[in-house]
Amino acid sequence: MSIDQWVGLVVLGTLFALEGVFPFYDQAAGRWSHAARNIGLALMTGLVGALMAPLILTSIELAQTRGWGLLNAIEVPAPTAVIAGLLLFDLWMYIWHRANHEIPLLWRLHRVHHTDPRMDSTTALRFHPGEIVISTLLNAVVILALGLGLGTLILYKSLMIVVIVLHHGNIRLPETWDRRLRILVVPPSMHRVHHSEIPVETNSNYGTIFSFWDRLLGSFRLRDDLDRIRFGIGYFDGPRWQTPLQLLMLPLREKPHA
Numbered sequence: 001m002s003i004d005q006w007v008g009l010v011v012l013g014t015l016f017a018l019e020g021v022f023p024f025y026d027q028a029a030g031r032w033s034h035a036a037r038n039i040g041l042a043l044m045t046g047l048v049g050a051l052m053a054p055l056i057l058t059s060i061e062l063a064q065t066r067g068w069g070l071l072n073a074i075e076v077p078a079p080t081a082v083i084a085g086l087l088l089f090d091l092w093m094y095i096w097h098r099a100n101h102e103i104p105l106l107w108r109l110h111r112v113h114h115t116d117p118r119m120d121s122t123t124a125l126r127f128h129p130g131e132i133v134i135s136t137l138l139n140a141v142v143i144l145a146l147g148l149g150l151g152t153l154i155l156y157k158s159l160m161i162v163v164i165v166l167h168h169g170n171i172r173l174p175e176t177w178d179r180r181l182r183i184l185v186v187p188p189s190m191h192r193v194h195h196s197e198i199p200v201e202t203n204s205n206y207g208t209i210f211s212f213w214d215r216l217l218g219s220f221r222l223r224d225d226l227d228r229i230r231f232g233i234g235y236f237d238g239p240r241w242q243t244p245l246q247l248l249m250l251p252l253r254e255k256p257h258a
Contacts (some may be wrong), residue, residue, distance in 0.1 A: 002154070002156035003154055003158060004079075004154055004158045004160075004161055007158045007161050007162065008161040008165070011057050011161060011162050011165045011166075012122070012125075012165050014119070014125075015121040015165055015166065015169045015171060016035065016078055016121050016122065018169075018171050019031075019120055019121060019169060019170045019171055022161045022171055022172045023153075023170050023171065023172065024170050024171060024172045024188070024226070024227075025118070025119075025170050025227070026172055027118050027120065030157070030186040030225070031120070034118060034120070034122065035120070035122045037242060037243075037244065037247075038116070038122035038123060038126045038215040039112070039122060039124050039125060039158075040194075040244055041112075041125065041126055041127070041128075041244060042122075042125035042126070042127075043209055044129050044244075045125075045127050045128070045129050045131075045132045048132045048133060048136075049132055049136065050127045052119055052132075052133065052136040052137075052223055055136060055137070055140045056135060056139065056140055056153075058140070059151075060142060060143060060148065060149065060150050060153065061140070063143065063144050063146075063147040063148065063149075064147075064149060064150075066123070067147075067225055068144060068147055069143075069145055069146050069147020069148070070088075070145065070146050070147055070200050071084060071088075071171065071207065072147035073147070075113040081149075081152075082149075082151070082152050082155065085146060085148050085152040085153075085156070086152065086155065087210070088146055088207045089142065089146065089148060089152075089153075089156050090156070090207075090208055090210050090213070091213060092139075092142045092146075093160075093208040093209075094207055094208065094213040094217070096135060096138065096209075097206040098113075098206045098217075099237065100131070100218070101201075101202070101203050101221045106131075106134070108220040108251040108252075109128045109130045109131040109251050110127075110128075110131055111233055111236070111248050111251075112126065112127065112128040112131070112247050112249065112251070113126050113127050113128075113177050114195065114202065114232065114233050114234045115233055115237050115241060115242075115247075115250065116195070116231060116237075117231055117232050117237045117238075117242070118170075118177065118231060119168060119170060119192065119195050119231050120168065120169060121165050121170070121171075122165045122168075123168045123195075124165045124168040126187070128247070128248070128250070128251060129248070130251060132185075132224040149166075150198055154255065155250070156209075159209055160208055160209055163186060163209045164208065166188065167186045167187055167188050167190065167191035168188075168191060169188060171188065172189060173187070173188060182213070183211070184210060184211065184212070185209055185210060185211055186205070186207045186208070186209065186210070186211045186214075187211075188221075189222065189226060190205045190211060190222065191205060191208070191220075192213070192226050192229055193205055193221055193222060193223055193226075193229070194206070195229070195231045195232075196229045196230065196231065197231065197232045197233055197234045197237070200221075201221060201223070202233065203219075204219050204220065204221035205219060205220065205221055206219055235255055236250060
């Protein structure tokens with residue numbers, strides 16, 4: 001396994017354990033079956049990601065051996081290039097996430113993530129394999145265009161895993177901690193709003209690691225009554241839609257009529 005995958009396992013295991021002790025929402029009933037369902041889907045998407053990994057590695061190799069990409073075209077110190085790479089790739093992730101909400105075809109795939117009727121650390125793993133295929137193809141292009149190195153990408157993915165597992169987590173952080181985290185990264189308070197079934201809230205807070213993209217690009221939203229949020233999208237959230245087969249077939253389903 002890669003470094004970022006080891007980081008993911010440790011962070012996920014730690015946070016899942018903490019959710020049992022310091023939960024924000026009372027979701028104890030069915031907690032393990034919910035986790036098993038999301039992890040099962042993650043194993044499928046992980047297989048897809050592993051099969052497509054050579055494409056990412058090829059992009060990195062081309063960028064580094066041929067000097068392609070923005071960061072290879074400018075003369076900057078290595079630490080500056082790493083920081084710039086992290087920021088630019090995170091901006092791309094913001095754009096990609098927002099596109100998944102605004103482009104109907106992409107939303108059909110991405111809504112698998114949003115139809116989770118509860119939210120905890122395992123929700124961070126819940127994606128349709130089709131979304132992983134498209135995102136990997138586009139990531140390969142962006143990596144080449146930016147000229148990202150392998151070390152920068154591993155660092156980004158490791159940071160990303162820590163932050164996304166945390167901001168999906170059903171854990172009660174002290175309000176001051178959450179507020180201070182929000183200055184730089186996306187904390188649970190922001191991402192809980194993003195998983196609300198209210199469309200104007202679902203279509204906000206697209207940031208992956210850094211929270212300032214949402215402030216700069218007009219998609220930042222908070223609410224005070226986080227304990228009253230209903231998760232999901234208002235349809236496809238019921239138990240019948242939560243089986244692995246139904247989740248895989250979900251992009252083909254039409255939105256039910258009221």
